[in-house]
Amino acid sequence: MPAPARLIVNLDVPDLARAERFYCDVFGVTVGQRLGGGAVELLGLEAPLYLLEVAGGSVASRASPAVRDYRRHWTPVHLDVAVEDIDRARSVAIAAGAVDETGVRDAPYGRIATFADPFGHGFCLIEFNEGGYDAIAT
Structure with missing residues (x-):
């Protein structure tokens, strides 16, 4: 195998x-x-x-005329990073230059905050509760 x-x-x-x-x-x-x-x-x-x-401004791919643009952009791929203390992690992210897009909000699986890094990439910080994603799994 x-x-x-x-x-x-x-x-x-x-x-x-x-x-x-x-x-x-x-x-x-x-x-x-x-x-x-x-x-x-x-x-x-x-x-x-x-x-x-x-x-x-550089060409992203020989197969596409699109060029790299580091302003905040939408892409279907982003990073989710699980943290133990979302309030502390949020403060560190903002101090490092992240743009806080939503603040911390509650979710059935814990707490989540959405950001853009200084280069336009989206990422989320997630503090899971004891149920984690099992709280929303079917």
Whole structure:
């Protein structure tokens, strides 16, 4: 039987040093390795997070005329990070430069807050209650 696939998360950012500081501060991750001058591996989440420095306005793909735009944007992919203390994590995120989009709100599975990082990527902080997602599972 083949080994299961592994998830690796890559985020394009226009300023690698700033992004590294932001994600290390907010998520408590640490640098694993640097991949040349334009990429860094961050470890400490369940999947490694690679920050890739790519200029705004550059072509996103040879197959598409779209260009990278680091203003807040909508994408169907975002990061959810489970934390023990959402109030503390929210404060750290805001101090690091995150834009708080919703404040902390209650949900059947716990408490959640939605943000944009300084580069336009969306992410959520979630503090699960004892039921977690089982509270909404069918």
